[in-house]
Amino acid sequence: MSSHDGMPSLSEKEILITGGAGFIGSNIVEALVDENEVRVLDNLSSGSRSNVPDEATLIEGDIRNDDDLDRATADVDVIFHQAALISVEKSMHHPELTHDINVTATLKLLKRAHDESARFVFASSAAVYGQPESVPISEDAPTNPTSPYGVSKLAAEEYVQLYIEEFDLDAVILRYFNVYGPGQLDSDYSAVIGVFVEQATTGNEITVEGDGTQTRDFVHVQDIVRANLLALHSEATGVFNVGTGESVSILELAETIREIANSESEIVHVDARPSDIEKSRADISKLKSNFGFSPSVSLEKGLATLI
Known part of the structure; x- marks a missing residue:
């Protein structure tokens, strides 16, 4: 079951990865494309065609469109649902669009996963917790999202849970913490790392919002991929956090990046968000x-590796 790089392996399956041209999705595609028939459904709004290996089938389409979904899910064994509107800020300005993409489309996919008897792995987010009462945050901690993005992920999770309980769907919900890694560019998953790396390597001031004591659990995209693959080898269903179980303050993060980059950049504090x-x-x-x-x-x- 394991492959050369310590990743669990899977072979000879028909696999759909929504959002497979994006940051996390394309890394999952890479891990599976050698030994499986992999198709990617992506509208390329934030993903890039160049992220999709030639061996995978790219269906350029929209997860909200029934015809595109029918094509993408026909005879599929596994669905990794990574596609989403992930910008918290954009969700504040466009809550209905966020709901359409993150909730309604997920519901459409769940129905098709059920029709195809496919294993369903859903990418959720620590945003469902909102401002946590205490850390570390376990899966049964209160959910109190503070943005339409967080609300949409929680609503989608509820539909996945419903399909598990009432329709016997084989499904797993993975709540990602702050994901980072190569190919991320200006992704919203953990934008602060990209910003700090850019500032440190160009010699600009490293701008820390607030006093920098806020902490985050940064998890590398390779570990996110591993969690997704492990989710296929387990009988377990339900909700799972994916992080490292460790956290770092934003100020420490800035200092670490400055050190690794051998940078002379000054760390300055700007207004808190x-x-x-x-x-x-x-x-x-x-x-x-x-x-x-x-x-x-x-x-x-x-x-x-980033720097």
Whole structure:
């Protein structure tokens, strides 16, 4: 079941990856395309055609469109649903669009997963927790999202849970914490790392919002991919956090990046972001015990490969 790079392997399956031209989706495609028939459904609004390997089939279409979904899901064994509107800021300005893309389209996919008896792996987000009461955050912590994006992910999760319980769908919900890694560019998943790396390597001031004591659990995209693949090898269904179980303050992050980049950049403090989450750290014990997951890329190692 394991392959040469420590990733669990899967072979000879028909696999659909929505959003497979994007940052996380394309990394999942890479891990599976050698031994499976992989198709990608992506409208290329934020993903790029060049992210999709030639061996995969790219269906350029929209997850809200019934014809595109029918084509993409026909005879499929597994669906990794990664496509979403992920910008918190954009969701604030376009809540209905966010709902259409993140909730309605997920519901359409769930119905098709059920019709095809496909295993369904849904990419959710730590945004469902909102401002946590305490850390580390376990899966049964209160959910109190603070943006239409967070609300949409929670609503979609509820539909996945409903399909698990009432329609016997074989499904897993993965709540990603702050994902980073190569190919991320200006992705919203963990934009701060991209910004700091850019500032440190160009010699500009590194701008820390607020006092920098806010903490985040940064998880490397390779560990996210591993969690997705492990989700296919487990009988478990339901909700799982995906993070490292460790957190770092934004100020420490800036200092670490400056050090790794051998940068002379000065760290400066700018206005805090309104309603910024204070503390965030995943409790990953459920993921460990059910999937045998443990994070393999330390923050220092992950940052070094980026820089």
